[in-house]
Amino acid sequence: MVQGLSRELIALRVARELREGMVVNLGIGLPTLVSNFLPPDEQILLQAEDGILGYGPISEADFDPDLINAGGQPVTLLPGASFFDSAASFAMIRGGHVDVAVLGGLEVSERGDLANWYLPDRGGGSIGGAMDLACGARRLIVAMTHTAPGGRPRIRRSCEYPLTAAGVVDLIVTDLAVIEVHPEGLLLTEVAPGVAPDDVQSRTEPVLRRSPALREMEL
Amino acid sequence: MIDKVFPTPDDALHDLPDGATIMFGGFVSAGSPSNLILALRRRGTKRLTGIANNIGLGDMLDVLCEERQLAKFIATFAIRASGARSSRFEEQYRRGEVELALVPQGTFVERIRAGGAGIGGFLTRTGIGTVVEEGKQVVSVSGVDYLLELPLRADFALIKAYRADRLGNLQYRRAGRNFNPVMATAADVVIAEVQEIVEPGEIDPEDVGTPGVYVDRVVRCEPVPIRWQG
Numbered sequence: 001m002v003q004g005l006s007r008e009l010i011a012l013r014v015a016r017e018l019r020e021g022m023v024v025n026l027g028i029g030l031p032t033l034v035s036n037f038l039p040p041d042e043q044i045l046l047q048a049e050d051g052i053l054g055y056g057p058i059s060e061a062d063f064d065p066d067l068i069n070a071g072g073q074p075v076t077l078l079p080g081a082s083f084f085d086s087a088a089s090f091a092m093i094r095g096g097h098v099d100v101a102v103l104g105g106l107e108v109s110e111r112g113d114l115a116n117w118y119l120p121d122r123g124g125g126s127i128g129g130a131m132d133l134a135c136g137a138r139r140l141i142v143a144m145t146h147t148a149p150g151g152r153p154r155i156r157r158s159c160e161y162p163l164t165a166a167g168v169v170d171l172i173v174t175d176l177a178v179i180e181v182h183p184e185g186l187l188l189t190e191v192a193p194g195v196a197p198d199d200v201q202s203r204t205e206p207v208l209r210r211s212p213a214l215r216e217m218e219l
Numbered sequence: 220m221i222d223k224v225f226p227t228p229d230d231a232l233h234d235l236p237d238g239a240t241i242m243f244g245g246f247v248s249a250g251s252p253s254n255l256i257l258a259l260r261r262r263g264t265k266r267l268t269g270i271a272n273n274i275g276l277g278d279m280l281d282v283l284c285e286e287r288q289l290a291k292f293i294a295t296f297a298i299r300a301s302g303a304r305s306s307r308f309e310e311q312y313r314r315g316e317v318e319l320a321l322v323p324q325g326t327f328v329e330r331i332r333a334g335g336a337g338i339g340g341f342l343t344r345t346g347i348g349t350v351v352e353e354g355k356q357v358v359s360v361s362g363v364d365y366l367l368e369l370p371l372r373a374d375f376a377l378i379k380a381y382r383a384d385r386l387g388n389l390q391y392r393r394a395g396r397n398f399n400p401v402m403a404t405a406a407d408v409v410i411a412e413v414q415e416i417v418e419p420g421e422i423d424p425e426d427v428g429t430p431g432v433y434v435d436r437v438v439r440c441e442p443v444p445i446r447w448q449g
Binding site for chain 1: 220247248249250276277293294295296297298299300301302305313321322324325326327329331332343344345346347348349350351373383388391392393394395396397398399400401428442444446
């Protein structure tokens with residue numbers, strides 16, 4: 001039995017990828033948790049598809065229906081925040097003005113294809129802003145559990161579920177590992193504490209190359 | 220004297236016919252024209268095609284499924300991958316009682332923008348290599364493939380703003396903008412629900428988010444407190 005990271009610790013590890021001055025869009029679900037772990041001394045601008053740049057922590061106090069993130073959660077505003085309409089919001093996204101998007105994933109292929117909007121088992125799902133974010137963000141990080149409930153690997157040679165976008169994923173952060181997507185394939189760079197590289201490989205469909213600098217995640 | 224003010228949301232919808240195509244502004248709870256949607260529910264108009272970012276997610280639109288007023292819906296988010304909770308819309312969709320077209324959100328808003336701006340279509344990378352590509356023309360520009368996406372218009376747009384004057388100038392508030400100013404340009408009849416109606420000039424021209432030229436009717440309503448519980 002391999003014990004992987006909690007959802008919070010996956011989010012914490014993703015947050016380590018973010019740097020001062022970056023414009024970042026956090027997808028619905030696990031990625032939303034990343035906002036709890038942003039480096040306190042660095043200014044990172046969170047973008048929400050519904051038309052906010054520079055929102056702050058989620059707050060249930062003084063709920064304002066006109067001040068929500070893309071997941072419908074009430075958020076606060078940081079100094080320097082701005083509002084804009086949806087056409088401007090997606091011009092920002094498609095036009096390459098968002099440095100990093102963090103999205104959840106159902107499957108990622110070794111070529112960096114992402115499937116995250118439709119779950120065939122349930123026969124349901126919606127596209128929302130995911131396709132535009134996947135195509136438009138300068139860097140795409142996928143945060144997900146390494147395997148689906150039941151143990152099916154989410155990192156696959158090819159995605160079986162309908163794609164969100166092809167060849168777009170740059171980095172995969174899971175409860176077991178950090179994996180970079182390169183033109184020559186997947187590169188295992190970090191493993192979760194107590195997890196062996198072989199444990200990661202046995203739960204991953206394609207072969208992972210191991211980085212010479214492969215190390216344990218620092219959390 | 221130009222006066223676009225209507226006394227009630229029901230009056231503002233007086234000529235909305237069966238079979239109409241209607242855009243609804245709003246993103247989940249933000250900027251959603253709940254009073255106009257409730258008036259449409261009371262009106263009982265049937266065989267409608269709805270166009271909105273979402274339905275059944277912290278919005279009032281699911282009430283239009285109570286008496287099956289919708290024949291078709293165009294949205295970016297309507298069916299959840301997680302089975303936690305189903306909307307009426309989702310139940311009707313799964314029974315084949317209502318048609319759904321899912322559109323990526325950036326493409327959705329840009330199609331509406333094109334529809335309102337006299338643009339015959341636009342090219343986007345979004346959707347290339349996915350089911351969104353099916354049936355669409357792929358255009359290669361400088362070696363990069365794009366999808367040709369076509370404009371979207373409606374007979375009516377029901378939108379929400381913060382304030383209006385009788386000329387139809389609208390001021391928005393916070394993330395309540397979202398699709399509202401874009402949809403205001405892309406329908407034959409544009410009806411805005413607002414929290415306050417003020418005298419012309421009280422909205423600083425610098426703060427007008429939608430110029431009155433786009434707006435046909437305004438109606439003052441108490442905001443409906445809605446909140447998505449996930």
